Amino acid sequence: MGRWALRKRFNTASSPVREALNRLLSEGFVALEEQKGFRVAPVSAEELKELVKTRCWIDGLAIRESIDRFDLAWEENLILALHHLSRTHRGETGQGESSEWESRHKDFHLALIGGCGSRWIKRISGQLFDAAERYRLLALEQVLECNELQEHRDLVDACINRDADRAIILLQHHYAQTFEAITNTP
Secondary structure, three states, X not given: OOHHHHHHHHOOOHHHHHXXXXXXXXXXXXXXXXXXXXXXXXXXXXXXXXXXXXXXHHHHHHHHXXXXXXXXXXXXXXXXXXXXXXXXXXXXXXXXXXXXXXXXHHHHHHHHOOOOOOHHHHHHHHHHHHHHHHHHHHOHHHHHOOOHHHHHHHHHHHHXXXXXXXXXXXXXXXXXXXXXXXXXXX
């Protein structure tokens, strides 16, 4: 879909469309091809593998720091985020996830690292989450079959018990499960 079609679809001028496409370009969601314009950025197993590895590093560091800096506000926010996620209807196989569940899922992951004390780490983690979400949504049917809620509960339990090593191992397993579901998609 060209810029003109986007302008028409969203009933807006050229400037907001150009700005949005440039932002998506800077975040890696679109690619710019000479003489052709913008295209959805390609996906690859190699990029996903690097993305998962980077998320494990960044989020693992942030979880460890959150646990080291443990305070009641972080614990309450984490428990509340899990509660909201567990009470939100995810969606049905074949129909996709609800947008509310997707929002609550991101809120949970941001709450998980929210006590680290670094807004830069939180920002980077959010960007990595968004990049990974693109892949997760491509293999949604396989991901829906995973028991992610129990994985989320286990992560909260490890954090509340201040077991950073266990929390990081669980996080790595959680991300690896999603990676496997995505890369094993027929």
